[in-house]
Amino acid sequence: MQAAVLTGIRKIALCTIAAPPPLQAHEVLLRVMTAGVCGSDRHYFTAGRIGEQAVTFPFIIGHECAALVEQTGAAVTQLRTGDRVAVDPAVSCGDCDQCRAGRPHTCRNLLFLGCPGQLPGCFAEYIVMPERNCYPLPAHVSYAQGVLAEPxxxxxxxxxxxxxxxxxxxxxxxxxxxxxxxxxxxxxxxxxxxxxxxxxxxxxxxxxxxxxxxxxxxxxxxxxxxxxxxxxxxxxxxxxxxxxxxxxxxxxxxxxxxxxxxxxxxxxxxxxxxxxxxxxxxxxxxxVRRQNKTTAAAVQLLAQGRVNLDFLLTHRFPLAEAQAALDQVSDYKDGVIKAIIDVNSSR
Ligand SMILES: [Zn+2]
Ligand SMILES: [Zn+2]
CATH class of the missing domain: 3.40.50.720 (NAD(P)-binding Rossmann-like Domain)
Known part of the structure; x- marks a missing residue:
């Protein structure tokens, strides 16, 4: 599959990489449709790090995305192939003191999409996520709008x-x-x-x-x-x-x-x-450490039209131009607010 890979400071290359490994029972294979460029991606792109969290190149960044369910694991119950979903990028263990205390966002074993040392990001054609991280999008919410569920x-x-x-x-x-x-x-x-x-x-x-x-x-x-x-x-x-x-x-x-x-x-x-x-x-x-259990509320606000965030979506790039998207966001060029990357062409 194709991915936009961060190969050095301010360097992104379109590469062919191995497809994700076979699914675990509760996982789904997602065809990433649209991904957002976040301020934190900008830090990895321009500085290779956020505080102590440093990138080992090459690495795939990106954690905001909306996707199409391509395949479901044996124990998946709520999602089906063909569902359109917004993705919560934080995979928690469910078992540590933080998870047990209702704080999965500060899970001791947290694996976050596009975070160095945790999970490769979503500037790639496919990712694998647990079913519980996927939130179905109604048909009238576009993938680009679905990306905004994360912020x-x-x-x-x-x-x-x-x-x-x-x-x-x-x-x-x-x-x-x-x-x-x-x-x-x-x-x-x-x-x-x-x-x-x-x-x-x-x-x-x-x-x-x-x-x-x-x-x-x-x-x-x-x-x-x-x-x-x-x-x-x-x-x-x-x-x-x-x-x-x-x-x-x-x-x-x-x-x-x-x-x-x-x-x-x-x-x-x-x-x-x-x-x-x-x-x-x-x-x-x-x-505020990212978010805690508010993705469903975000999708609901978008679905009910109680917030309209379309004005944030100022620029769109194909995956092959991920470098330009990151450059633009990093330099605040052309009045950019949110740049999104159409990873797979929209359906
Ligand atoms: Zn973000
Ligand atoms: Zn945990």
Whole structure:
């Protein structure tokens, strides 16, 4: 089968590789139809690592995908050949203390699609996943929309930490795919007071069009002063850009008793906060590790049309042009928000 293989820093080659091994009883063989390029893929592509997690080349990245069930293992009960599915990329063991405590996303033996040392990714024609990681897509949800179930699941999970109530406000720092999914998921929960920042103008525009009440570019204005001026102190700030600066802005703008919810992946390994600001405001810092059991809710929101994320899908590439897709996302070229790769031609 064909796969787009990461062969070095900023190098992807289209290669013919061995087909996946025979299925275990609870597994399904998936024909990957469409895959998304995520910010974390960008880290592996440009730096070969995220923190201690380093790529050994060659390696296949990619963890966001929607697929067609090609074959089912002997003990598969819910899925059939020909089903269209969104994929939860996290394969947990079901047996460790974390899994038993209802935290499969921090499973001690976690195998995550496209994560170095865990599972090869989905920028390949076929992957094998356990049946329980596959969520059927209704016919009116496209594969491209199905890909967005993964970032949307993260947004839903992050919002759960806030437990939003009517009349509350939030700020989203970073209007990439995750930030915009948080925006859409927050709106689906009835939130209206949503403030968004980004340093890319196309992303600011996207946030405005999606209904943010205020947007600002921290490279152009002092967003802390600006919000202070308007008397805005959000109840929660969602950090979705992986920027140390944004994390500082977050604690400055938050309301006392507010929550800083960190989803972004910073380049730096250490972040320092002004402890006096944190303690005087009694700010809670919450780290979001991907998502936990929210993929079904994401697929449901998409299926019911309660969120429309089509505006995120700015660019499409065939598998043979995976290099261009990764380059584009890495350099924020051409107003890209989410680039997707049509791995197999759509049916
Ligand atoms: Zn992702
Ligand atoms: Zn486990």
């Amino acid at each position: 949307l699941a993260i947004a839903i999970y992050a919002l759960d930490f806030m437990d939003p109530r009517p009349g509350q406000s939030i700020a989203i720092l970073g209007a990439g795919p995750i930030g915009l999914c948080v925006l859409a998921a927050a709106q689906a929960r009835g939130m209206e007071q949503i403030y968004v920042t980004d340093i890319v103008n196309e992303r600011i525009k996207a946030a405005q069009q999606a209904g943010a009440v205020w947007t600002g570019n921290p490279h152009i204005i002092d967003i802390v002063q600006e919000l202070l001026h308007q008397g805005v102190q959000p109840d929660a700030v969602f950090e979705c850009c992986g920027s140390g600066e944004a994390l500082q802005q977050a604690i400055q703008i938050l309301k006392p008793g507010g929550k800083l919810i960190i989803i972004g992946i910073p380049n730096e390994a250490r972040i320092a906060f002004n402890i006096h600001t944190l303690r005087r405001k009694e700010i809670t810092i919450i780290n």
